[in-house]
Amino acid sequence: MIVTFDLFSALTDTRTGASRTFAAIAAERGWDLSGETAYDTWDGHNKVLQREARPPTGFREVSRTALEAAYADLGLDPALAPSDLARLHETIPDWPLWRDVAAGVAAVAGLDRVTGVGLLSNVDDDLARLTRAHALVDPDLVLSSQRLGAFKPSAEIYTRAVDAVAPARLVHVAASARDVRGALEAGITAVRLARPGHVVDPTGPRPPHEVRDATELAAVVDGL
Incomplete structure (x- = not known):
């Protein structure tokens, strides 16, 4: 079993980090x-824009637009956006992880049934390497939108990850x-990790597995 984590919502407190910049x-x-x-x-x-994006459009282009x-x-002034985006990306190493992430990811990685932990994210590979979460996962299992040639929530990114x-x-x-909805609709086993500011799509499928703390993930994954 391979377990992937969303980078910018499940693992990283992106709103806090980017808002500071x-x-x-x-x-x-x-x-x-x-x-x-x-x-x-x-x-x-x-x-x-990510919902509408298709290759060869990349993550940086979407973010700039x-x-x-x-x-x-x-x-x-929209003309300021390219330089401000570059500055924003420079601060990615300072964006904090949620407090439960390090212990939660380590516990999942330590399960006998789990052969690897990675990321499944709308991101460019070089930006993923700047994040604090990157050090917690197998670098060969960083399944980025750049690598897979598709963006969440398109079904393509999930089926290509499989x-x-x-x-x-x-x-x-x-x-x-x-x-959550994209993974479930693509037929992937999904575990929802509840984070501040995020809710379940009321028009989509209900996640059968949900935790409120990453340290609870290992028990749920082990029981799948």
């Missing part, structure tokens, strides 16, 4: 704008509504 940028430019508002506006555009749209919504780890069984730990 946006707050610093806003302070330097004298913008009356909170880091959280900037992040939430950008994240909303990211989700829309989303930030340009977010700045336009906020009355800011093919990438075959003949092992894939279990995916997800937090966001679209990731």
Whole structure:
């Protein structure tokens, strides 16, 4: 069994990490704008564009277009988006993991039934390597949108992930509504890890397995 984790919701407190950078940028430019508002506006555009994106469009291009749209919504100059995105990416190593992540991932990796733990994420490979979560997983099991040529929540990324780890069984730990729904609709065994700000899609399938702390994952995975 291979267990993958969502990188930017299940493992990383992305909103806190990225909001700090946006707050610093806003302070330097004298913008009356909170880091959280900037992040939430950008994240909303990211989700829309990732749903529509197809190769050869990459993660960076989607993120840049989303930030340009977010700045336009906020009355800011979209021309600033490329340099601000580069600065945002530079701060990825500082984005915090959720407090339960290190122990939770280690416990899953230590199960006899689990032959590897990895990531399944909308991300470029080099950016994944900058995250604190990368050190906790097998680098050969970083199943990125760049590697798989598809974006969540498209079914393609999930079916290609299954093919990438075959003949092992894939279990995916997800937090966001679209990731939980996407994995379940693709027929993958999914465990929902509840995180602040994330809910289950009310129009999608209900996750049969759910935990509120990553340290509870090992028991659930071992019982699958």
